[in-house]
Amino acid sequence: MQFGVFTVGDVTPDPTTNRTPTEHERIKAMVTIARKAEEVGLDVFATGEHHNPPFVPSSPTTMLGYVAARTERLILSTSTTLITTDDPVKIAEDxxxxxxxxxxxxxxxxxRGNQAQVYPWFGQDIRQGLPLAIENYHLLHRLWHEEVVDWQGEFRTPLQGFTATPRPLDDLPPFVWHGSIRSPEIAEQAAYYGNGFFHNHIFWPPEHTKQMVELYRQRFEHYGHGSADQAIVGLGGQVFMRRNSQDAVAEFRPYFDDAPVYGGGPSLEEFTSRTPLTVGSPQQVIDRTLSFREYVGDYQRQLFLIDHAGLPLKTVLEQLDMLGEEVIPVLRKEFDALKPSHVPEAPTHESRLRARSGETAH
Known part of the structure; x- marks a missing residue:
């Protein structure tokens, strides 16, 4: 089981001080969070991709390359790479x-992202979002698995005898997760290729998450990649912790009430009762996270959002300390004890190389 954090990179005023960080401060803070994640023993740091204010991570590979040079063990990922508006050739090479x-x-x-205005900025039509996602990934898959590609599709100029450079490390492309909150077509796409399926799992009730993951698992088995319980599943989540749950609620409330994605909607209490958002003690976070397995089955990656809505960096680093010292060790032990031996671990470059060598030997 992999554990980590993901960031959307929002530049949001702190409602308790009315101070807004600069873009420079926010970008540097994201790097600090990544390095702290490795320090406290987490496995993954993931950054979103956005091209509009109030977000800053418009170039995820630039940031992740910088983080790579300052870490040794951390898996670097995105959450999300925009397969609809990014050129698949550039994704393959970057x-x-x-x-x-x-x-x-x-x-x-x-x-696909959730900002409609981004599509025309990159010459695309949001009404074609799903066909773009399907066609562009098909091309990306070919670019990584075939050295010379001839291509003609609906949404980009043709390719003739094209080779993306550099070639993937060890001729093994990065593992791909297909992220979706509500699109069955994306769960189907992940299953067809035998890739991972990631459900953000922040804004929707457990019943919806269960339905999406079950669809992906069934189709993964249908396409012959293994049994349904061997499908590769990741979940998002959001937590805010203090030693005392009442203190956590009191401290987080102004951030929840003023956050662009929450403000004006259900109360904090209503939202935490209906969705996986957990605001409380470390033990409450442990109990809530362990309950995810009850409706999605054994899964491979859990990422937490801990740094948005204007939370100051000092507070975010305190959250990471609690995750690393009190929460993740217990979750690792409990999830590992529950997982059947035939259910795979989260894919890594090394584990996939070993699997390929074993297949070649046979």
């Missing part, structure tokens, strides 16, 4: 380069 620089500590999550 992530292969990052893969070499990071010695294989790289994977990526593909998604």
């Amino acid at each position: 992530f292969a380069m990052l893969q070499h620089l990071a010695d294989g500590r790289v994977d990526l999550m593909l998604g």
